Amino acid sequence: MSIIKKFTNGAFLEYDRGSFDDWCVYFTSPTGLRRPPRDTDYFQTIKDIAAKYGTNRVYEDYVSIYDITGKKVEEDVLKQITLIAKTYDADDVLRVDILLSILYMAMIAEERKANTRLGRRIKRLGIHYLLFEGASISQAANFMRGMKWQQIAALCEARGF
Numbered sequence: 001m002s003i004i005k006k007f008t009n010g011a012f013l014e015y016d017r018g019s020f021d022d023w024c025v026y027f028t029s030p031t032g033l034r035r036p037p038r039d040t041d042y043f044q045t046i047k048d049i050a051a052k053y054g055t056n057r058v059y060e061d062y063v064s065i066y067d068i069t070g071k072k073v074e075e076d077v078l079k080q081i082t083l084i085a086k087t088y089d090a091d092d093v094l095r096v097d098i099l100l101s102i103l104y105m106a107m108i109a110e111e112r113k114a115n116t117r118l119g120r121r122i123k124r125l126g127i128h129y130l131l132f133e134g135a136s137i138s139q140a141a142n143f144m145r146g147m148k149w150q151q152i153a154a155l156c157e158a159r160g161f
Contacts, residue, residue, distance in 0.1 A: 005078050005101050009094060013101055015109070023109035025102060037102050039141035043130050045099045047137065053088065055131045062127060065100055069107045069120055077104060103127075117149045121156045128159055 006012040010030040018024025018036065028034040050058040061084050068077055081104060085097035107120035122144065130140035144152050 004073055004105060007094060007098060011098065013098075013105055015105070021109075021113065023112050025105045025109060027098070027102065037106075039126065040137050042099055042102050042106075043126065043137045043140050045095065046103075046127060047130060049088075049092065049096060049099065050131055052092070059127070059131055061096075062100065062103060063124070065104050066107065066120060066124055069104060069111065071108060071111045073105070073108060118152055118156070121161060122152065124161055125152065125156050125159070128161075 003012045003014050012028050014026050014028070015023050016026050024036050026034055027037050046058060046062070064084070065077065065081060068074075068080070078101065081100045082097050084100060085093045088096045103123060107123050110116065110122050111119045113119075125144065126140050129135045129143060130137070135143065
């Protein structure tokens, strides 16, 4: 358990033991509150940011990170996320940096899941469904539950990823 990324306000992200592996993302706030971010948390944030800056811009920024995400944390990608965040208004830089960093780490965790056939595509499908298909936060966070991996893969392929 070591800090993966520290933010300007003192908050930080790390991996630790989760329900089934050691790749659960934890966010520790500046006040010391530590918890794993939920899909509904970061889906709300990305929806709010997209409402302010435009869906295409936010999605393209996310996909630029998605495209370079592998199975391990890379310092260059963390720095790239911070650079992307700095292209937003000053009052949103930290929020975007935290959001994209959480998504990056969550995608790495998905890539590392044992026997995964979907990997990071799971996150992209949820974000696409939320931003482009009119899904609510709750619908986007839950619509794949109970689906077989082949069904989810077909949904991804139909959307070009």
